[in-house]
Amino acid sequence: MGYACPVCEIPQQDETHLANHLAFAAMLGNEDHEGWLDEHVPGWGEMDPETLGERAVPFASEEEFETVFEDTAHDHGGPGRLEDAVPPQRGRQTMGGEASEILAEAEAMTREMYESEEE
Incomplete structure (x- = not known):
């Protein structure tokens, strides 16, 4: 449930x-x-x-x-x-430097994951 x-x-x-x-x-x-x-x-x-x-x-x-x-x-x-x-990119302008970097890294990792699944 x-x-x-x-x-x-x-x-x-x-x-x-x-x-x-x-x-x-x-x-x-x-x-x-x-x-x-x-x-x-x-x-x-x-x-x-x-x-x-x-x-x-x-x-x-x-x-x-x-x-x-x-x-x-x-x-x-x-x-x-x-x-x-x-x-994409929404809300990042309100984040500090480290948070923005972490989010960018997570987005890149997610993109890579989906691209490797499509191959």
Whole structure:
């Protein structure tokens, strides 16, 4: 059992994973997730994952998933590639130098992973 994200329906295995998914997508600039959080869970940016999960889960449908990890999202109607889910470069202008470098490295690693899978 798990929860379908109330925004994109990507499966999450529990409340904490749902909270992390919503917040991570919103902080990386996914406007749909950010808007949903702003509307349904005001003050979400100040909450820990447990509190955010408790507040968000009433809006998520509880479903049985064969696999409940985001790397299988393409099997459940969600985006199959990171760039489909998160606009590139969005939000980086507000980050400090080290955070921006870490995000750039993660984006490059993700691109490489998808490119090697396509070969």
